[in-house]
Amino acid sequence: MDSEVALHTSIPAGLDRKESEIYSRLDPRRLPRHIAIIMDGNGRWARQRHLPRVAGHRAGVESVRSTVETAARIHLPALTLYAFSSENWKKRPPREVDFLMRLLRRYLKAEVPTLNQNNIRLEYIGRRHELPDAVQERMQWAQQATAKNTGMVLTLALNYGARMELVDAFNAIVQAAANNGGLRHLKIDEELIDRHLYTRHLPDPDLVIRTSGEMRLSNFLLWQVAYAEIYVTATHWPDFRGRHLLEAIAEYQTRERRYGGLSDGHGAHT
Numbered sequence: 315m316d317s318e319v320a321l322h323t324s325i326p327a328g329l330d331r332k333e334s335e336i337y338s339r340l341d342p343r344r345l346p347r348h349i350a351i352i353m354d355g356n357g358r359w360a361r362q363r364h365l366p367r368v369a370g371h372r373a374g375v376e377s378v379r380s381t382v383e384t385a386a387r388i389h390l391p392a393l394t395l396y397a398f399s400s401e402n403w404k405k406r407p408p409r410e411v412d413f414l415m416r417l418l419r420r421y422l423k424a425e426v427p428t429l430n431q432n433n434i435r436l437e438y439i440g441r442r443h444e445l446p447d448a449v450q451e452r453m454q455w456a457q458q459a460t461a462k463n464t465g466m467v468l469t470l471a472l473n474y475g476a477r478m479e480l481v482d483a484f485n486a487i488v489q490a491a492a493n494n495g496g497l498r499h500l501k502i503d504e505e506l507i508d509r510h511l512y513t514r515h516l517p518d519p520d521l522v523i524r525t526s527g528e529m530r531l532s533n534f535l536l537w538q539v540a541y542a543e544i545y546v547t548a549t550h551w552p553d554f555r556g557r558h559l560l561e562a563i564a565e566y567q568t569r570e571r572r573y574g575g576l577s578d579g580h581g582a583h584t
């Protein structure tokens with residue numbers, strides 16, 4: 315069989331029936347290189363069921379598992395999950411924050427074998443030094459345990475805020491220049507800023523998914539999403555599964571990306 319046809323028709327191992335059906339409609343040569351997800355709606359999901367908010371977070375772990383596995387199975391190069399914003403830390407009751415921290419530690423411990431089976435490398439973005447010591451230690455352990463994997467990069471945004479990231483990047487640039495002959499020769503360009511962001515290990519996201527309906531970026535990857543497609547679904551995060559990820563990719567593939575140029579048929583196209 316012609317290899318191009320084979321590429322179109324082969325369904326990756328491990329997808330369930332619904333996922334396979336959606337995948338068969340995708341063009342595997344035009345997968346996004348990086349998908350970033352704003353996981354929202356855990357609280358609303360719980361409230362609809364008359365459950366405490368934390369039950370929504372607990373259920374959200376299963377969604378993380380399903381989404382990560384499906385993403386790895388289709389060979390998505392990079393997936394980033396907004397798990398905990400720097401604002402969450404200040405604005406949520408301490409008991410809920412404490413619950414999220416314990417959930418994260420438990421997730422990291424339980425998931426490392428699956429991450430390794432799926433050849434997934436774990437990375438983090440955010441001010442990790444402000445997180446509790448026990449969380450930092452577990453993060454370090456999980457990162458080291460998956461460091462040799464060569465497949466998908468799973469980045470967890472923990473105590474992350476985009477403006478904070480930019481502040482940290484600018485401070486790092488100035489500090490590096492001061493240590494290296496002073497500011498007089500400093501030339502700031504986009505590439506220099508990219509190299510000082512927490513996301514320096516990643517390409518910019520092609521697709522941002524937000525669950526639970528809000529049309530906001532909530533201080534997530536503001537620099538990096540300059541040309542990203544945005545997909546908002548009403549589905550609350552605890553109901554989100556791998557098939558929803560594939561549906562978002564299907565929608566992404568129907569969009570025309572112009573990067574500031576004109577569409578085909580209108581002359582100049584960049």
Ligand code: FPP
Binds near residue numbers: 356395397398470
């Ligand atoms: C948003 O829902 C969700 C969060 C702030 C936390 C996300 C955490 C998880 C999905 C579970 C743990 C994560 C990992 C990586 C293991 P919300 O509480 O803001 O919902 P609401 O807007 O409906 O109140």
